Amino acid sequence: MSVVKINVLTVPAEQREVLEKRFASRAGAVEGADGFEWFELLRPVEGTDQYLVYTRWRDEESFQAWMEGSMKSAHQGGGEGAERPKPAASGSTLWSFDVVQSAAPKNA
């Protein structure tokens, strides 16, 4: 069963552009992680002012392996040896879900 992991980011209004730019130049390493299924950066429009980093994984083990491995380098921002820039987000919370049902459009 797939699992969904959402990192909920609190981002001050003046940091939104910085955050989106950082994601635009993100490592792109997650795409190669074993068990990785989907990623979306969701910008809040209504109902919340928190950004969601949506990720879906084959199983809990795949997510844990990514967290212990390339997740760290994917969050260096600026490359190896570079000092980590100040985070654009002022806080973060991890939400975990089991995928109970899913659907995709039928092929035309």
Ligand code: HEM
């Ligand atoms: C300490 C809390 C965290 C903060 C403030 C944060 C923020 C960020 C930022 C700003 C980036 C853009 C790359 C960079 O500049 O570093 C990024 C990348 C990413 N974050 Fe986080 N993050 C955190 C933890 C997590 C966690 C727990 C997850 C798991 C759902 C996650 C999922 C991702 C993914 C999938 C990417 C893209 C990596 C890639 O392209 O390979 N983040 N994060």
